[in-house]
Amino acid sequence: MTVAALIVAAGRGNRAGAGLPKQYRMLAGRMVLSRTVTAFLRHPHIAQTSVVIHPDDAALYAASVCDLEPASGRLLSPPIHGGETRQDSVRWGLEAMEASAPDLVLIHDAARPHIDPALIERAIRAGETFGAAVPGCKVTDTIKIVDPDGQVVGTPDRTALRAIQTPQVFRFRDLLAAHRRAAEAGLHHFTDDGALAEWAGLAVAVFEGDAGNAKLTHPDDFKEAERRLGQDAMPYLTRLGTGFDVHAFGDGDHVWLGGIAVPHDRGVVAHSDGDVILHALTDAVLGALADGDIGTHFPPSDPQWRGASSDRFLAYAVDLVRQRGGFVDHLDATLLCERPKLGPVREAIRQRIAEIAGLRIDQVSVKATTTERLGFTGRSEGIAAQAAATIRLPEELP
Template identity: 65%
Template structure:
């Protein structure tokens, strides 16, 4: 049996879909699109390796997605930085697979923004690549197609029986596709829209096998609306829960604080086993509270030396992974910071963006507020800093912990 690998292309910006984050990281019925796509491929037993290709600026977003997967190690390889075009990104993934023992005989290339591919479709792709060397999935055209000129006049009406709408995953003999991409590397502006086109240009015979009409690519806001309706019809009923979290740390010698995943210069540090980020600690406890899964100390005990100095985004990503494993979704996060100093206002938006990246929410669903305690208590005496968080989540009624 030949080895098979998959490249998941997730380096695009997805601006036509709207929203505050690239479309592959947007939530779809409570799950990031990329997480849904990766899980489909991780669940397929015929794949020896899955290589995500991501934008260099999306490392944090990808880390949060990977932390929520049921299989975040093993066959899921480290992400590869993509290029300025889809073509360059696929080549980067191919070159990563060409190194050492990772080199497969068959490679699938799939768009991260197609989260509805099925195991059967992957089976057909692998079989077609073994039989033909280069193969792409296609669905028949049911509408009449017209060729029009710049003035809007019809110039031709192709016979639709010979037309196909091409999807992914596309499947190839690895060495053939790598060679074709290397040859085409200098032709970024040649108009190649998929890997099948590059294979055709390189002289490979490309076979079309049956695709799936439901294997839609999420491109516009309307596509997301349709996908949400589709998943809502399939999903169990969800109930709303609200979790609360609170954290406090005393000030100590130092020159900075970590708040909301952001390093903030300050004339004091904090006493803490981890990085002491009261914002992320409180929000982690809020999510765990909504799940009735204990508190942050239960999952990351301060007596365990592996968490000494640990970045608190790992704690929040863990809580989000538990939420997703239960079939739940986070709808809104609201955090209040209590301190006399530092001033939170100048850092508020950066904190919101960082938290949105970690939990996979749009920026509009993350709130950061700040207040003083009117010089009362330990915060008023500038002895420490505190944060309170509320997390609104939805969980299936019929799921038990």
């Protein structure tokens, strides 16, 4: 699925106190909006990011994005002018994105700069599963319903309550149609896209939010954000891991390469399906994590892995990266053999690896080489692969 992000930054932020709109205020040396936009531009599954701004804020917006990483420029669309209400701004943003029409769109508040990559990932997965979903945090305080005179009229069960955040995720076509229906009906009061989707008859799921994904609303929120960034924020460091795998040829009529069954006059001798490309990539990811190797996590002495599909191994390793709040940036594999030839299936293998790892295809490289008829691969006694993986993890600089 193609995924885009729409960041809503057209508000005035009056509750944040006098001065610039809150999305353009400085926070630990950078504008709030710059921090928010960067989080989405760095996420490997976001293909395009758009920002809705107030028509009067063109200069402020330009200042907020001038310090972005140069490589991110191609992923950031020109700013879109918003409307009088948040609902209008989202609709106009969606209308501007219709030409590219992503499968999923994430709607996020500009004033939530602490967005975590793991939360973005959960949003994408929830969108793929449910089509419409919002992040929610469990309510820990007792909630009271009061009348205009301040008298308590009810105490709802807090176990069924969730405090809703952004990014909220929807199938793009469904959300655009819902916004158009609301506009045609003259309804402009929705401050939450989840509520608008519910009104339009869409089934909206709730996935796990993040208590740290706080919205900057009042002056004290900025003080707390400064403290947090000063004491707790950690940079992302790039790590490199390598992997290698080899299997002898045996009886059979195909070999598994990168999750694809490739016809061949031999099979391989292996405990699992013997996919040397996926095994090497799995070890590369685990190496970047400094977390053992494939045999540590899937010991060949365990009968449950006999004949197992190797896509499970790579997906598991990639998930370990995400559990630590990190990203897989790139996977690179080289096949070493005389036969079978990689060319006819190269793109299918790249696509399959991208699917397994949850990456774009341009983040996956697959190559092949012979060994000039030298060694066991040159004598067609077996097949091998070597791989490299680059990941980013949040951690302290040395």
